[in-house]
Amino acid sequence: MIKLFSATLLSLAVLLSPGIALAHVAVTPAAVTIGSFTTFSISVPNEKAVSITSVRLAIPSGLKEITPTVKTGWTISTNKSGDDITVITWTGGTIPAGQRDDFTFNAQAPAATVNLNWKAYQTYEDGSTTHWDQAPTTKETETADGGPYSVTKVLDDLTPAASNPAPKSDNTLPLVISALALTISVGGLLFKKRP
Numbered sequence: 001m002i003k004l005f006s007a008t009l010l011s012l013a014v015l016l017s018p019g020i021a022l023a024h025v026a027v028t029p030a031a032v033t034i035g036s037f038t039t040f041s042i043s044v045p046n047e048k049a050v051s052i053t054s055v056r057l058a059i060p061s062g063l064k065e066i067t068p069t070v071k072t073g074w075t076i077s078t079n080k081s082g083d084d085i086t087v088i089t090w091t092g093g094t095i096p097a098g099q100r101d102d103f104t105f106n107a108q109a110p111a112a113t114v115n116l117n118w119k120a121y122q123t124y125e126d127g128s129t130t131h132w133d134q135a136p137t138t139k140e141t142e143t144a145d146g147g148p149y150s151v152t153k154v155l156d157d158l159t160p161a162a163s164n165p166a167p168k169s170d171n172t173l174p175l176v177i178s179a180l181a182l183t184i185s186v187g188g189l190l191f192k193k194r195p
Contacts, residue, residue, distance in 0.1 A: 025132045026150045027057070027118040032109045033157040037065070040107060040152070044122060045100040048130075052095040054123035055103060057088050058133075062110030062154075069104040094125070109154050116152040 032038045046052045066085040068076045074093035078085045095101045119133040131146035
């Protein structure tokens with residue numbers, strides 16, 4: 001009876017969990033503090049049958065002191081507007097089908113709270129490009145041609161926590177899992193065999 005009860009709860013948890021999103025170009029970290037020097041990492045997966053030959057990242061305004069990290073096998077070029085780097089492009093290397101790679105650069109975060117929207121583009125040896133430049137929504141959709149960009153929040157670490165509340169979330173999954181765990185524990189105690 002306990003096995004049936006546990007299996008039912010596990011099935012319910014799987015059904016209530018959100019669908020697994022397709023892998024996409026993501027920039028981390030998800031949050032930095034104002035004015036901090038940070039190493040940003042771009043994770044680039046290849047889910048097509050041909051190799052990736054170019055990765056381009058549009059740099060959000062407000063970042064300063066941008067320095068790409070040397071990447072063996074890749075040539076790094078930048079576009080500028082005045083003294084500000086607006087785009088970093090890695091070419092000359094490859095990311096084979098079914099594999100991934102990371103690209104990094106260092107930069108100083110903006111001096112004010114803001115969201116850094118990372119628009120990225122993967123170009124393949126067949127000339128096709130996948131665009132990660134759509135605004136994220138509560139129900140993200142990805143296609144073979146692209147999907148949502150990733151976001152880094154620039155936070156003010158000098159502001160009291162009361163004025164910088166944690167963002168509200170509509171995700172009830174942690175609450176559901178906690179309730180299921182409690183139910184399983186109580187059920188185990190109730191159905192425990194006695195000598």
